[in-house]
């Protein structure tokens with residue numbers, strides 16, 4: 130099995146015509162992968178992705194071949210996927226304004242070329258979810274691109290399909306999560322094209338690594354929101370006077386590791402309604 134990509138929190142292997150996506154227990158904050166694993170994080174987020182893939186199958190086909198037919202050492206945290214021709218667009222849907230989207234809005238009043246109402250602030254809910262695609266930058270941060278730039282790159286029909294699918298998947302996810310007391314503020318999806326031209330949902334879907342998960346009962350527009358999953362690590366890391374937020378970063382204390390693991394279990398249990406075994 131050949132390693133074809135090693136990311137911050139995931140590896141991708143080639144196995145014949147398939148790929149194996151392997152989620153690690155690594156956690157990344159402020160774009161730095163910290164050296165201490167969060168036990169079960171990879172398994173929890175993989176099982177959450179699989180739960181969403183199943184429930185989104187009426188909207189879009191997905192790349193999952195098998196969650197069982199993977200090497201034993203990766204059991205539960207790897208997915209065998211069909212190899213697609215990946216579309217070079219990070220398909221982001223935003224229901225709330227924060228992060229780079231808020232920065233863009235404060236500069237231009239738009240995000241990815243989409244005009245937004247005046248007077249929005251940190252964590253404002255948008256009148257309706259917005260498709261704000263970015264490029265897949267090889268290095269550094271992804272760059273916002275407009276819908277027209279997407280269309281000129283991959284064709285208007287495909288761009289339209291990606292926007293429609295991204296917004297429908299986000300809305301389904303956000304509505305489902307809201308019923309469970311979780312705000313999914315935004316999410317990043319990736320799609321590929323199957324040999325017959327079908328657009329297929331790939332990558333991971335609606336996880337706390339690909340999306341912002343906020344506790345709904347603490348939502349207060351006008352201030353940065355607590356991350357449901359990463360806040361303990363963020364708060365702890367911000368108390369470190371002697372860490373300049375460059376790799377490798379300091380070891381995470383046991384209590385923060387355990388509290389963070391518990392939050393990933395909570396995300397899984399609240400979204401799926403199933404207890405984590």
Ligand SMILES: CCOC(=O)Cn1cc(-c2ncnc(N)c2C#N)cn1
Nearest residue numbers: 134141192210211212213215331332
């Ligand atoms: C240099 C960047 O490399 C990666 O991101 C690796 N990567 C490839 C894929 C992928 N390639 C085909 N078919 C797929 N189904 C998928 C998925 N998911 C995902 N990440």
